[in-house]
Amino acid sequence: MKNPLVVPELRELINDKNTQLLKEFCESGHPVVVAELIAALTPDEAWQVLRHADHPLRSEIFSHMDIDLQAELVSLLRREDVARLMADMAPDDRADLFKRMPEERRESILPGLAYAEREDIRRLSAYEEGTAGSVMTSDYALLSPGLTVAQAIERLRWEAPNTETIYYAYVVDEFRKLIGFVSLKDLILSPPGLKINDIMHREVLSVQIDDDQEEVAGMIRKYDLIAVPVINGKDAMVGIITHDDAIDIITQEYTEDMEKIMAIGGSHENAAYMKTPSWQHFRNRAGWVVLLAVLGLVSGFIVQKFEGILLQFTIMAAFMPMLADTGGNTGSQSSTLVVRALALKEIAAKDILSVLFKELKVAVLLGLLLGIIAFGRVFLFGGGSLIPAGFSLGLIGIAIAVALSLQVVTATLIGAVLPILASSLKFDPAVVASPALTTIVDITGLLIYFYTAKLILGI
Amino acid sequence: MKNPLVVPELRELINDKNTQLLKEFCESGHPVVVAELIAALTPDEAWQVLRHADHPLRSEIFSHMDIDLQAELVSLLRREDVARLMADMAPDDRADLFKRMPEERRESILPGLAYAEREDIRRLSAYEEGTAGSVMTSDYALLSPGLTVAQAIERLRWEAPNTETIYYAYVVDEFRKLIGFVSLKDLILSPPGLKINDIMHREVLSVQIDDDQEEVAGMIRKYDLIAVPVINGKDAMVGIITHDDAIDIITQEYTEDMEKIMAIGGSHENAAYMKTPSWQHFRNRAGWVVLLAVLGLVSGFIVQKFEGILLQFTIMAAFMPMLADTGGNTGSQSSTLVVRALALKEIAAKDILSVLFKELKVAVLLGLLLGIIAFGRVFLFGGGSLIPAGFSLGLIGIAIAVALSLQVVTATLIGAVLPILASSLKFDPAVVASPALTTIVDITGLLIYFYTAKLILGI
Numbered sequence: 046m047k048n049p050l051v052v053p054e055l056r057e058l059i060n061d062k063n064t065q066l067l068k069e070f071c072e073s074g075h076p077v078v079v080a081e082l083i084a085a086l087t088p089d090e091a092w093q094v095l096r097h098a099d100h101p102l103r104s105e106i107f108s109h110m111d112i113d114l115q116a117e118l119v120s121l122l123r124r125e126d127v128a129r130l131m132a133d134m135a136p137d138d139r140a141d142l143f144k145r146m147p148e149e150r151r152e153s154i155l156p157g158l159a160y161a162e163r164e165d166i167r168r169l170s171a172y173e174e175g176t177a178g179s180v181m182t183s184d185y186a187l188l189s190p191g192l193t194v195a196q197a198i199e200r201l202r203w204e205a206p207n208t209e210t211i212y213y214a215y216v217v218d219e220f221r222k223l224i225g226f227v228s229l230k231d232l233i234l235s236p237p238g239l240k241i242n243d244i245m246h247r248e249v250l251s252v253q254i255d256d257d258q259e260e261v262a263g264m265i266r267k268y269d270l271i272a273v274p275v276i277n278g279k280d281a282m283v284g285i286i287t288h289d290d291a292i293d294i295i296t297q298e299y300t301e302d303m304e305k306i307m308a309i310g311g312s313h314e315n316a317a318y319m320k321t322p323s324w325q326h327f328r329n330r331a332g333w334v335v336l337l338a339v340l341g342l343v344s345g346f347i348v349q350k351f352e353g354i355l356l357q358f359t360i361m362a363a364f365m366p367m368l369a370d371t372g373g374n375t376g377s378q379s380s381t382l383v384v385r386a387l388a389l390k391e392i393a394a395k396d397i398l399s400v401l402f403k404e405l406k407v408a409v410l411l412g413l414l415l416g417i418i419a420f421g422r423v424f425l426f427g428g429g430s431l432i433p434a435g436f437s438l439g440l441i442g443i444a445i446a447v448a449l450s451l452q453v454v455t456a457t458l459i460g461a462v463l464p465i466l467a468s469s470l471k472f473d474p475a476v477v478a479s480p481a482l483t484t485i486v487d488i489t490g491l492l493i494y495f496y497t498a499k500l501i502l503g504i
Numbered sequence: 505m506k507n508p509l510v511v512p513e514l515r516e517l518i519n520d521k522n523t524q525l526l527k528e529f530c531e532s533g534h535p536v537v538v539a540e541l542i543a544a545l546t547p548d549e550a551w552q553v554l555r556h557a558d559h560p561l562r563s564e565i566f567s568h569m570d571i572d573l574q575a576e577l578v579s580l581l582r583r584e585d586v587a588r589l590m591a592d593m594a595p596d597d598r599a600d601l602f603k604r605m606p607e608e609r610r611e612s613i614l615p616g617l618a619y620a621e622r623e624d625i626r627r628l629s630a631y632e633e634g635t636a637g638s639v640m641t642s643d644y645a646l647l648s649p650g651l652t653v654a655q656a657i658e659r660l661r662w663e664a665p666n667t668e669t670i671y672y673a674y675v676v677d678e679f680r681k682l683i684g685f686v687s688l689k690d691l692i693l694s695p696p697g698l699k700i701n702d703i704m705h706r707e708v709l710s711v712q713i714d715d716d717q718e719e720v721a722g723m724i725r726k727y728d729l730i731a732v733p734v735i736n737g738k739d740a741m742v743g744i745i746t747h748d749d750a751i752d753i754i755t756q757e758y759t760e761d762m763e764k765i766m767a768i769g770g771s772h773e774n775a776a777y778m779k780t781p782s783w784q785h786f787r788n789r790a791g792w793v794v795l796l797a798v799l800g801l802v803s804g805f806i807v808q809k810f811e812g813i814l815l816q817f818t819i820m821a822a823f824m825p826m827l828a829d830t831g832g833n834t835g836s837q838s839s840t841l842v843v844r845a846l847a848l849k850e851i852a853a854k855d856i857l858s859v860l861f862k863e864l865k866v867a868v869l870l871g872l873l874l875g876i877i878a879f880g881r882v883f884l885f886g887g888g889s890l891i892p893a894g895f896s897l898g899l900i901g902i903a904i905a906v907a908l909s910l911q912v913v914t915a916t917l918i919g920a921v922l923p924i925l926a927s928s929l930k931f932d933p934a935v936v937a938s939p940a941l942t943t944i945v946d947i948t949g950l951l952i953y954f955y956t957a958k959l960i961l962g963i
Binding site (some may be wrong): 348408 | 526534724763783798800804815823824826837844855874
């Protein structure tokens with residue numbers, strides 16, 4: 046951007062009531078960048094800048110602000126200003142903001158809007174979060190099959206300023222049923238006299254209004270689409286979802302997945318890290334951590350049960366942390382790979398046997414390697430610990446090495462199986478990944494450890 | 505798709521040499537879907553199907569196949585067939601395939617291609633992986649500023665079949681320097697007699713040829729772009745990167761991030777889970793796991809050093825796994841949140857103090873909660889263990905609870921600091937997340953555990 050104004054300078058302009066420069070500031074850069082700079086001000090100051098932008102630029106800058114800031118700003122404005130601001134927003138952004146407003150504010154805003162906008166907002170904000178309906182927009186170009194190419198271009202020329210994309214236009218019959226589409230490229234390339242009916246593509250990829258937004262984004266990704274039409278239960282066209290929405294959905298779902306893997310609860314839809322209050326962070330994180338800590342007490346009971354062995358072979362206590370960590374690490378690796386492969390649809394629940402076979406091969410290699418390292422460690426540095434008469438350091442080393450190898454194999458296989466099981470039970474595979482898995486393989490690991498020791502050492 | 509043919513039926517058609525039905529099969533569905541179905545065949549059979557598709561459909565279906573399968577298929581074909589196939593491919597896909605071919609094959613293919621294509625392939629395949637140059641395509645529409653709108657539309661009409669997108673056309677001067685752009689929408693909306701120079705947008709977002717592909721994808725995401733132009737060191741336009749490339753880059757980078765967090769090495773560029781051989785999986789995973797296991801031996805030495813305490817208070821051994829796990833879990837949570845916030849540019853290295861303050865508040869709450877749970881567990885179920893004379897179960901419970909609380913606070917803060925430090929040292933924050941962190945907080949946790957016990961129990 047050419048205008049390197051920053052917060053103090055903006056404040057000065059506001060205090061000086063320098064209308065002209067504030068207007069120029071709003072026009073000086075990409076609306077995304079202007080929105081970012083304004084966001085550093087207080088909501089009241091932000092409005093003192095923004096109100097100098099002409100329409101529809103004002104609404105465009107406003108749309109690029111964080112939705113929480115939008116809601117806060119709107120709560121300070123007069124009803125007329127809000128109505129004016131919302132009238133020029135994209136329908137999907139407008140509906141999102143509407144959903145964010147308190148009930149009484151919604152009721153006071155609606156009468157200020159035109160009938161069509163009001164109905165549009167009501168309709169778009171009615172769909173459940175996470176569905177195609179909740180992310181679609183109602184700005185799209187419609188054509189009827191009987192138009193000529195020249196008429197269609199003329200039509201789009203009229204409609205274009207108000208639609209999100211005119212790069213695809215959708216062809217519907219008299220019941221608004223989706224029967225085909227043409228791209229603007231098709232229109233430009235076709236002889237002007239041909240009928241839309243003759244040039245349109247009849248096989249249209251579309252999604253249902255209650256489809257999961259993640260499925261929709263996956264479809265846009267797979268078929269390299271600019272937009273995908275949304276139809277209702279009666280096959281009537283009701284909206285479109287565009288490529289930029291798909292990127293946002295993919296980013297949001299990935300963040301949620303990663304947090305689930307790390308046992309963090311809560312939705313991440315609009316909650317940026319710094320803006321989420323500490324108390325909310327605590328609530329998001331405490332649930333799983335406490336549950337896992339309670340589950341972790343099981344490992345305590347196991348250790349208590351085998352206390353006798355630890356008292357006899359204190360060197361075994363020294364290897365407990367490494368056994369737990371290595372099991373957790375190898376299990377996390379296989380579960381992460383499987384969770385990601387499931388998310389990208391590279392594998393499905395039916396592939397469980399081939400996944401297990403593959404993981405078994407990897408696990409045996411890893412187990413052997415780590416077992417050898419553990420044996421070396423015991424044999425080289427174990428001399429300091431007390432060893433009961435009749436047992437050699439070598440035998441203890443073999444017991445620990447075998448236990449570690451078995452632990453690696455078990456943890457890897459559990460890590461691969463749990464997400465697949467979760468997915469076939471319609472749970473999100475991500476929640477059984479890392480921390481939950483770590484706690485589980487700790488328990489299995491300790492049992493393997495003590496029973497292997499008993500067997501090999503004959504105690 | 506309307507034609508539910510499956511592998512056995514395709515094989516039958518191949519055996520019967522049923523040219524007509526094989527051709528119809530290729531035309532029966534979206535090229536993405538046809539490519540998926542063909543991919544289930546052997547490379548030789550795949551070609552027996554694919555060769556019945558007309559050009560350019562044949563190249564389009566081929567482009568949607570996995571790049572490894574493409575390379576394998578190409579190695580079976582006659583030179584003329586390969587040249588024909590590559591001639592109709594998108595320049596970026598073609599360059600990717602070229603890079604995948606063995607050296608001698610490349611040399612034998614090039615002479616079969618037209619001069620322009622040959623130069624294009626040479627140029628596009630020369631850029632380093634991961635840069636804007638390596639993902640851009642050379643199919644884009646150029647306009648000069650002196651054209652009228654009507655001339656520009658006519659020009660695009662001629663060029664359109666050969667360009668990836670005509671939705672944006674780029675305006676360059678006589679030195680190919682990028683000076684503006686117009687969207688097809690602008691052209692449709694403007695009076696036909698106006699000059700491009702009068703309607704073009706002069707502030708063009710562009711990227712440098714050696715910019716990181718992740719930065720480019722982030723820009724497309726931030727500004728909701730359909731395409732972004734790529735310029736070289738002399739400001740001359742050399743290519744574009746489109747919205748679908750951005751989605752692929754983002755998806756690929758997410759997978760790599762997640763694998764780094766789980767201590768899995770290797771590049772994930774084209775390696776799908778099932779297609780990566782077990783041996784490669786082993787190599788990707790073994791490095792970090794072994795390193796961490798070796799580092800984990802440090803915790804073994806610490807336990808050995810404090811063996812005496814464990815022999816005296818066996819109940820403390822029972823709580824070691826829970827202490828390790830809880831530290832790992834709370835540390836992973838904070839590191840994941842910080843890694844993600846850094847990746848989405850919600851925070852930067854300079855925010856370290858406010859992040860630490862926020863994490864401290866969360867950590868104290870979590871620490872208190874978990875400490876109380878641990879005390880309860882010791883007090884209620886600890887009776888079974890041997891306790892040396894002169895020590896009460898309550899005092900031991902307090903020692904364990906305090907140690908756990910301190911461990912949670914330390915682990916949370918370490919989890920937040922490490923990624924920020926890594927990022928300010930220009931390392932990827934993701935690699936210091938989960939498993940590496942778990943191993944580190946195990947070591948700090950054991951030290952906290954034993955020293956707290958010594959202090960509180962006075963031993």
